[in-house]
Amino acid sequence: xxxxxxxxxxxxxxxxxxxxxxxxxxxxxxxxxxxxxxxxxxxxxxxxxxxxxxxxxxxxxxxxxxxxxxxxxxxxxxxxxxxxxxxxxxxxxxxxxxxxxxxx
Amino acid sequence: xxxxxxxxxxxxxxxxxxxxxxxxxxxxxxxxxxxxxxxxxxxxxxxxxxxxxxxxxxxxxxxxxxxxxxxxxxxxxxxxxxxxxxxxxxxxxxxxxxxxxxxxxxxxxxxxxxxxxxxxxxxxxxxxxxxxxxxxxxxxxxxxxxxxxxxx
Numbered sequence: 001x002x003x004x005x006x007x008x009x010x011x012x013x014x015x016x017x018x019x020x021x022x023x024x025x026x027x028x029x030x031x032x033x034x035x036x037x038x039x040x041x042x043x044x045x046x047x048x049x050x051x052x053x054x055x056x057x058x059x060x061x062x063x064x065x066x067x068x069x070x071x072x073x074x075x076x077x078x079x080x081x082x083x084x085x086x087x088x089x090x091x092x093x094x095x096x097x098x099x100x101x102x103x104x
Numbered sequence: 105x106x107x108x109x110x111x112x113x114x115x116x117x118x119x120x121x122x123x124x125x126x127x128x129x130x131x132x133x134x135x136x137x138x139x140x141x142x143x144x145x146x147x148x149x150x151x152x153x154x155x156x157x158x159x160x161x162x163x164x165x166x167x168x169x170x171x172x173x174x175x176x177x178x179x180x181x182x183x184x185x186x187x188x189x190x191x192x193x194x195x196x197x198x199x200x201x202x203x204x205x206x207x208x209x210x211x212x213x214x215x216x217x218x219x220x221x222x223x224x225x226x227x228x229x230x231x232x233x234x235x236x237x238x239x240x241x242x243x244x245x246x247x248x249x250x251x252x253x254x255x256x
Binding site for chain 2: 028029030032042044057059060061064065066067068069070077079080083085087088089090091092093094095096097098099100101102103
């Protein structure tokens with residue numbers, strides 16, 4: 001009997017745009033893309049065939065002097081993207097970089 | 105008090121010039137521990153207090169065994185780069201297992217888990233309350249890194 005090799009690839013899609021993706025990584029992971037259907041922000045793919053919605057959540061606190069916040073195409077800071085499935089919810093958060101400045 | 109910003113401690117920078125502990129970002133195991141909004145991050149606190157399970161970081165941790173364990177998740181694919189007037193450290197996105205339930209997460213502490221004192225490099229604010237239910241919690245690090253020094 002011939003051996004069957006399984007490559008373990010996972011197929012991903014986006015509910016907000018036509019983008020698709022394939023990964024072959026064993027560790028827990030979720031690939032991301034800049035989604036034109038979600039205000040242009042970095043958004044997670046979902047496994048192909050998953051019934052869900054993917055939504056951006058605007059930052060709740062002042063931007064202040066935070067460095068490297070992720071923003072939408074209008075420059076509005078986004079603090080997370082939430083994927084709501086029938087059986088649960090994923091969350092990807094976007095913290096700023098901790099920063100210090102030396103002025104010469 | 106509560107979270108209000110991402111930051112580093114002044115004592116951590118001072119440690120560069122008179123090392124009391126050999127913080128080694130790329131060589132050591134660096135963990136990311138999650139916290140609720142009852143911590144009071146203080147950039148002026150001591151080097152010893154800005155460490156995992158010390159000072160304001162003693163208690164108020166949010167974790168789940170097998171998903172985002174107590175003590176945190178280790179950073180992977182760490183980078184240490186400089187140029188164009190900046191120096192920064194970074195890493196690949198940090199993710200939980202795929203069946204995590206974590207509620208009211210406001211930020212994280214990035215610390216050296218190899219050192220006995222578990223001194224922190226920095227803390228990063230998530231901008232508000234974050235939760236996950238039977239899913240994956242992912243920290244997507246900024247394009248400016250986890251921590252950045254800017255020389256102007």
